[in-house]
Amino acid sequence: MTEPEPLLPDDGAGGERAERRWATISVAILVLLVALATFAGLHLAAMPQSRVETVDPRRLHLAGEFIESNLGSAVEPDGSGTVRAIGQQYSFTPSCIIVPTGTRITFRATSADVVHGFLISGTNVNLMLVPGYVSILAARFDEPGERLMPCQEFCSVGHQGMWGRVRIIDKRAFARIAAAQRRPSCVE
Numbered sequence: 001m002t003e004p005e006p007l008l009p010d011d012g013a014g015g016e017r018a019e020r021r022w023a024t025i026s027v028a029i030l031v032l033l034v035a036l037a038t039f040a041g042l043h044l045a046a047m048p049q050s051r052v053e054t055v056d057p058r059r060l061h062l063a064g065e066f067i068e069s070n071l072g073s074a075v076e077p078d079g080s081g082t083v084r085a086i087g088q089q090y091s092f093t094p095s096c097i098i099v100p101t102g103t104r105i106t107f108r109a110t111s112a113d114v115v116h117g118f119l120i121s122g123t124n125v126n127l128m129l130v131p132g133y134v135s136i137l138a139a140r141f142d143e144p145g146e147r148l149m150p151c152q153e154f155c156s157v158g159h160q161g162m163w164g165r166v167r168i169i170d171k172r173a174f175a176r177i178a179a180a181q182r183r184p185s186c187v188e
């Protein structure tokens with residue numbers, strides 16, 4: 001242990017030294033905080049969300065989950081439903097989605113080209129389809145009926161023509177369709 005410095009030394013030089021030291025420490029703390037804020041900001045901006053699913057947008061049609069024959073509605077072993085869809089300039093595949101009432105539905109969708117929107121009117125289903133990422137959202141529909149599904153992200157000149165439909169039908173009627181078709185949709 002060294003002798004503590006007197007607060008007010010006789011010649012004044014020790015006081016000046018202490019002041020300079022504390023000035024240096026406070027500037028160092030400021031620099032450290034700015035560095036931490038900068039790192040956190042850049043790091044968060046550069047990293048995707050921790051539980052994100054990615055997919056190669058150039059190979060969607062060739063293999064994997066989003067191959068055309070796997071798009072549409074699927075019935076899972078636990079009785080819930082999964083709807084897989086793709087947005088591309090300027091349509092959705094499938095362009096008409098069919099889902100049962102009163103069932104938990106997980107939407108899994110992505111884009112084959114640019115950013116599109118996936119919105120089911122009158123519901124809280126509203127996703128952004130970003131190429132390279134799988135957008136996932138669970139929903140449940142209690143009222144049967146037909147809903148519009150417009151692309152709500154401007155995606156270039158054909159954007160205003162990019163519409164899909166969602167047909168919500170009775171659970172039992174859906175079960176009959178699902179028994180006959182592997183990936184039901186209402187595309188005619």
Ligand SMILES: [Cu+2]
Pocket residue numbers: 087088089090115116117151152153154155159162
């Ligand atoms: Cu679009």
